[in-house]
Amino acid sequence: xxxxxxxxxxxxxxxxxxxxxxxxxxxxxxxxxxxxxxxxxxxxxxxxxxxxxxxxxxxxxxxxxxxxxxxxxxxxxxxxxxxxxxxxxxxxxxxxxxxxxxxxxxxxxxxxxxxxxxxxxxxxxxxxxxxxxxxxxxxxxxxxxxxxxxxxxxxxxxxxxxxxxxxxxxxxxxxxxxxxxxxxxxxxxxxxxxxxxxxxxxxxxxxxxxxxxxxxxxxxxxxxxxxxxxxxxx
Numbered sequence: 001x002x003x004x005x006x007x008x009x010x011x012x013x014x015x016x017x018x019x020x021x022x023x024x025x026x027x028x029x030x031x032x033x034x035x036x037x038x039x040x041x042x043x044x045x046x047x048x049x050x051x052x053x054x055x056x057x058x059x060x061x062x063x064x065x066x067x068x069x070x071x072x073x074x075x076x077x078x079x080x081x082x083x084x085x086x087x088x089x090x091x092x093x094x095x096x097x098x099x100x101x102x103x104x105x106x107x108x109x110x111x112x113x114x115x116x117x118x119x120x121x122x123x124x125x126x127x128x129x130x131x132x133x134x135x136x137x138x139x140x141x142x143x144x145x146x147x148x149x150x151x152x153x154x155x156x157x158x159x160x161x162x163x164x165x166x167x168x169x170x171x172x173x174x175x176x177x178x179x180x181x182x183x184x185x186x187x188x189x190x191x192x193x194x195x196x197x198x199x200x201x202x203x204x205x206x207x208x209x210x211x212x213x214x215x216x217x218x219x220x221x222x223x224x225x226x227x228x229x230x231x232x233x234x
Contacts, residue, residue, distance in 0.1 A: 005051035005120055009033045010040040010067065011082065012060050016105070020054060023109035024116070026183065028170055036060060037067040044071050052116055052123075055099075057083035065097050072098040078119045082107070138215060138232035139208075141169050150211040150232075160185050161204045164197075168219060168229030177226040201227060 007024055011017040012035040021031050032050070034040050037059045044050070053071070057064035068079055079098065084105045100119045103112055140149045148155045148165050157165065163185035167176065176184075178197045185200075201219060208215040215232045222228055 004028065004030055006030045006032065006049060007116065008040065008043060008050040008053045010035075010037065010053060010059065010064070011056045012036065012058075013056075016056075016082075019109055020112065022180075023113050025174075026180065027113055027117075029116075037062040037064065040067055041070050044075055044077065050077055052078040052080065052100075052119060054080050054082055054112075054116070057081055068097045068099055078123050080112075080115060080119060082112075138212070139165075139169060139218065141166055150208055150215050153211045155207055155211055157204070157207065158200075160200050161207070164200060164204055168227075172229055172231055175222045175226050175228040181227065197227075
């Protein structure tokens with residue numbers, strides 16, 4: 001699998017940052033979030049490995065333009081400006097300072113992710129995709145055949161159970177909320193409820209355990225948070 005892009009988000013408004021983080025992590029990117037330009041510069045100069053920076057122009061300490069100018073002294077990392085302003089002069093200044101693209105608030109999270117993917121394609125990075133086959137210490141998934149094997153034995157899963165398993169195995173150790181799992185595994189998330197996820201997780205666990213007792217605890221409950229997956233070992 002290609003390396004998962006790591007996005008540095010520099011945004012001081014928590015609600016906007018949370019929206020960006022959710023949109024990116026739903027697409028299997030990893031993220032780091034800071035609220036000031038100084039923090040961003042320190043991370044980049046500290047040799048942090050980031051695939052792209054989402055950079056707000058209006059920051060509480062220094063402007064995003066100043067951050068971009070400073071980053072460009074040390075790195076050619078792609079930069080996408082995010083700003084509440086929408087004037088031509090701001091767009092021109094951003095691009096002249098070395099930004100790769102520019103998105104004005106309010107923005108569509110889907111459009112933002114699409115812009116980021118386009119920049120990564122142009123700069124030689126690729127958004128993460130599941131391999132046709134993914135194998136850990138005990139569970140393997142073939143995304144082409146849409147099958148799951150546990151220690152070499154097939155697991156008979158429904159469509160929703162398969163999609164849940166594919167979501168978990170794509171990011172081992174990550175905690176998914178019930179809402180996130182609904183988004184990943186149901187075509188119409190609004191038609192299902194949180195307890196629907198709980199019921200499918202219970203059945204999925206039972207099926208994995210019936211194949212191998214070593215898979216009994218691979219899907220763990222994080223009380224008040226959601227569920228996470230840890231690969232089984234013998």
